[in-house]
Amino acid sequence: MSPEEFRQYGKQVVDWIADYLGSVEKHPVRAQVRPGDVRAMLPAHPPEQGEPYEQVLADMDRVILPGVTHWQHPSFFAYFPANASGPGILGDLLSSGLGVQGMVWATSPACTELETVVVDWLAELLGLPAHFRTDSAGGGVIQDSASSAALVAVLAALHRTGTDGRRTIYVSSQTHSALEKAGRITGLVAGDVRTVDVHPETLEMDPARLRALIEEDVAAGVTPALVCATIGTTSTTAIDPVRAIGEICREHGIWLHIDAAYAGVAAVCPDLRWINDGVAEYADSYATNPHKWLLTNFDCGVLWVADRKPMIDALSILPEFLRNAASESGEVIDYRDWQVPLGRRFRALKLWSVIRWYGAEGLREHVRxxxxxxxxxxxxxxxxxxxxLRAHHPFGLVCFRPLRTDALELMERVNASGKLYLSHTKVGDEVWLRLAIGAPATTAAHVDAAWAALQAAGRRISPGRR
Amino acid sequence: MSPEEFRQYGKQVVDWIADYLGSVEKHPVRAQVRPGDVRAMLPAHPPEQGEPYEQVLADMDRVILPGVTHWQHPSFFAYFPANASGPGILGDLLSSGLGVQGMVWATSPACTELETVVVDWLAELLGLPAHFRTDSAGGGVIQDSASSAALVAVLAALHRTGTDGRRTIYVSSQTHSALEKAGRITGLVAGDVRTVDVHPETLEMDPARLRALIEEDVAAGVTPALVCATIGTTSTTAIDPVRAIGEICREHGIWLHIDAAYAGVAAVCPDLRWINDGVAEYADSYATNPHKWLLTNFDCGVLWVADRKPMIDALSILPEFLRNAASESGEVIDYRDWQVPLGRRFRALKLWSVIRWYGAEGLREHVRxxxxxxxxxxxxxxxxxxxxLRAHHPFGLVCFRPLRTDALELMERVNASGKLYLSHTKVGDEVWLRLAIGAPATTAAHVDAAWAALQAAGRRISPGRR
Known part of the structure; x- marks a missing residue:
């Protein structure tokens, strides 16, 4: 495709997206297709000859859209939001257009240096400590997700223990499954990802139980490697007591990772910075995802570390073909050593676009x-x-349950209607519904309509209700 | 940013990219900046108020482009190409515009089902065996990179051994460092990633040495988990003897992973399918990257497995919030269990765009x-x-060295000129230069100019040369 053909088709695609974004409400939120429906509409074999791009765009309408669950729909309330925004899309487009691969500084210095600047900017916007800035011994890096950020933190922590003997990591029953997955990936055996009890009401990790478990393990000759505290759990946005946990970690020399994947970005609002209490003093690493609630297209998760050395020592392998003068000078960051894969896209462009377009004020306004x-x-x-209503935390997630209707039946009924989309969780044996607000297109009218639909569905299931 | 603002700015960005692609040759291939130059041109603090998008575009020219090493430049010959193309960019743009997150089938059925279709299409285009198709016990999945594909293969292989005892994996001195990294990530200790000798001339893994190492390890009570054979090594595009290696793997029940990250896509040409000899009979997994030589923007690596079960068993963890009727029906694929992170972009759109725009004929033409x-x-x-000239394999990489000039000095001189960009490798103690051809914009004139520049630089360094 020549640059001029790209110019022509690019504008058609921009129009297609602008039309889509302007009319997303006309689609059912959750795709109405059944397994295999999309596949059945596509040719079984690839084309021998090329096709005009108009045919791809026609199939976007005919085949793809009916099979899409619309994460940008103002009535998408399931999971946490995966915000897209105009500047986020444009930043990603610029990245695709440049087509650079920033595995080391030398393969595109701007890819690395813009990334250090925007993660430092974001640290400042969130009030994170100076030792997370890249001009310190620590620094920040963009990962594809908080799962990968957690994996990197676990690898750094395991490396820092300086032993190949039995190591343990500590989570709560409310910690994201990514930590268990990271434990499994890094070769911890079953039982070495230790689950700490939570307070039965608040669902916060119990520091006394954490301490007891750690002391028990140390006595058994095991090396505790990492504790993960969560600020805003996936299930109910519970906030673990970071300061109390951090004190225990410090006593025992254990890596403290903070998973603030969803809620961390709320600290753009100064009045919400208290959620990070203890982070500055105790956290070895901190992850939050601008691709959830901060208007930056997936994928854009940021990981900060207080000390980059154990992470780089854990992840760095230098084959000959990557040796270069800049790396050997020690003056540059090679982000390949801050992540699992070697290759990397120029993801900083989208975060840069978003921060510049909205400014700190606009980002605060969005969260508020x-x-x-x-x-x-x-x-x-x-x-x-x-x-x-479940007592809730100061973010965008509301957990609630119907008292006279089966919660899952109610959820399935409204989700099937296509009018809104929400999800569920379990607290003990109780099913709770999760309604997560945060799409930029969502207004009070959508929230009111969601509530009306839930009430109406409840009445249809249980006509005896008030 | 409203849809109408997006329409307006989106077209400006498309124009910016079209102009860039049409004039990429005016830039030096390798960025001419020094460490810190890009950072110094950017504000130390994020903006309090939002800015017009025009300012971002102005900074793309002023700040970013001088710091970019131009991977799409027709004289970019370093590393393997990371092809971008018009339809690749547009497919990525459509993905950003939809902003869906396809972690499970239910969160966007089209994201999953289009992916199964395009990876099946690609398997057909490359002549890969039917048991890699997703309608079999195996299947394909898009990963961010061959590093991640290798990590997934190692995890599946380790899981399949059914033991937590000492396991080993086998590579050669020419295997990509991603395998050593995968070994380290999965908790193998030093020495458990075993390096098999290669033939000193062809640099192919020596099956006799592989067999000897395996037998030695088995005798010592270790469980061999995986052998990685490479089709087209990074250093010199050597091709390991897959069939002979596969026979050894079969005898011992060892997982055979094929890393064909760069060269695998060459099999779009039927006359090059011989490079995959033995894959159909013996490979448990196979990875190749359309984002290298097949016109699809980074990131797009495809991993196929002959049996998906050990991979899913190794990677699946099901938290309550992801439970849904479609997953429980067993009728759908949930690709979150085929990769390390949970979240995933709609990457199939770009591969679909590329295959449809170029068709099988266009892809073959590009490789040829x-x-x-x-x-x-x-x-x-x-x-x-x-x-x-080093005896070379039938791909786009040429390895060569100057006989009267220091190779690294020659390389640094031409790279510093900005006229072309190449890289180096070592074979034993010898330094060889690597010139990798594969950018869609590269023509005979660029190749001739590169050669002229290398000859001239050689003459300047060593005037006594002929």
Whole structure:
């Protein structure tokens, strides 16, 4: 495709996306297709001759859109949001257009240096400590996800223990499954990912139980490597007591990783910085995902470390073909040693685009809007005696449950309607519904309509309700 | 940013990229900046207020482009190509515009099902065996890179051994460092990634040495888990004897992973399918990267497995919030269990765009052009007694060295000129230069100019040369 053909088709694709974004509400939120439906509409074999790009765009409407669950729909409330935004899309487009691969500084210095600048910017925007900045012994890096960030933290922590003997890592029952997966990937055997009890109401990790487990393990000759504390758990946005956990970690020389994948970006609002209490003093690593609630297209997760050395020592292997003068000078960062894969896209462009377009003010406004809408929804739930509201944390997630209707049946009914999409979790044996607000297109009207749809569905399932 | 603002700025960005692609030759191939130059041009702090997008585009010209090493430049010959193409960029743009996250089938069925279709298409285009198709016990998946594909293969292989005891994996001195990294990540200790000797001339893994090592390890009570054979090594595009290696793996029940990251896509040409001899009979997994030589923007690596079960067993963890009826029906693929991270972009769109725009014919033509240009360059080298040509494989990489000049000095001189960019490797103690052809914009004129620049630089360094 020549540059001029790209110019022509590129504008058609931009129009297609602008039309899509402007009309996303006309689609059912959750795809209505059944397994195999999309595949059945596609040719079984690849084309022998090339096709005009118009045919791809026609198939986007005919084949792809009906099979898409619309994460940018204003009534998408399932999981946490995966925000896209105009500047996020454009930053990704610039990255694709340049087509550079920034595995080491020398293969595109701007890819590395813009990344150090924007992760430092983000650390400042979130009020994170100076030792997470890249001009310190620590630094930040963009990963594809908080799963990968957790894996890197576990690898650094295991390396830092300086032993190949039995090591353990500590999570709670509320910790994201990515930590268990990281444990499994890094070769920990079953039981070495230790689950600490949580407070039965708040679902926060119990520091006394953590201490007891660690002391038990140390006495048994095991080396505790890492504790993961979560700020805003996936299930209910619970906040682990980072300071108390951090003190225990410090006593025992254990790596403290903070998984703030969803909620961390809320600290763009100074009045929410308290969620990070203890991070500056105790955290060895901290992960949050601008691709969740900060308007930056997936994938863009940021990992900061207080000391980059154990991470680089754990991950660096230098084959001859990557040797170069800049790396050997020690003056540059080679981000390949800060991640699992070798290759890397120029992801900093999208975060840069987003921060510049919205500014700190715009980012705060976006987070505050989501929180205000969640508060609005929580008030609606609280006022209905047929529903129970779960005490909630100051983010965009509301957990609630119907008292006279099966929660999963209610959820399936509204999700199947295509009007909104929400998800569920379990606390003990109780099923709770999760309504996560945070898409930039969501307004009070969408929240009110979601509530009306839930109430109506509840009444249809259990006509005896008030 | 509203849809209408996106429409407006999106077209500006498309114009910017079209202009860039149309004029990429005016830039020095390798960035001419020094460490810190890019950073110094950027503000130390994020903006408080948002900025017009025009300012981002202006900074693309002012700050970013001077710091970019231009991977799409027709005279970029370092590393393997990381091809971008118009339809690749547009497919990525469509993915960004939709902003879906396809961690499980239910979160966007089209994301999963288009992926199964395009990886099946690619398997057909490359003549890979039917048991790699997703309608078999095996299947294909898009990973970010061959590093991650190798890590997944190692995890599946380790899981399949059914033991937590000492396991080993086997590579050669020519295997990509990603395998050593995968070994380290998965908790293998030093020495458990075993290096098999290669033939001193061809640099192919020696099956007799492989067999001896395996038998030695088995006798010592170790469980051999995986052998990685490479089709087209990074250093010199050597091709390991897959069939002979496969027979040994079969005898001992060892997982055979094929790393064909760069060269695998050459099999779009039927006359090159011999490079995969033995794959159909013996390979448990096979990885190749359309993002290298097949016109699909980074990141797009494809991993196929002959049996998906050990991979899924190794990687699947199901938290409550991801439970859904479709997954429980067993009728769908949840690609989160085929990779390390949980979240995933809609990467199939770019591979789909590329295959449809070029068609099988266009893809073959692209590969053949690269090979013909490499042959042309090799002939030029062979005709000059001041240079030595290394016997080369039928791909786009030419390895050669100057006989009267220091190879690294020659390389640094031409790279610093900005006229072309090449890299080096070592075979034993000998330094060889690597010139990898494969960018779609590269023509015979660029290859001839590269050769002229190398000859001239050689003459300047060693005026006594003929």
């Amino acid at each position: 809007t989501g929180i205000a809408l969640a508060d609005r929804f929580a008030e609606l739930v609280a006022a209905d005696p047929d529903f129970e | 052009t690269g090979i013909a240009l490499a042959d042309r360059f090799a002939e030029l080298v062979a005709a000059d007694p001041d240079f030595e």
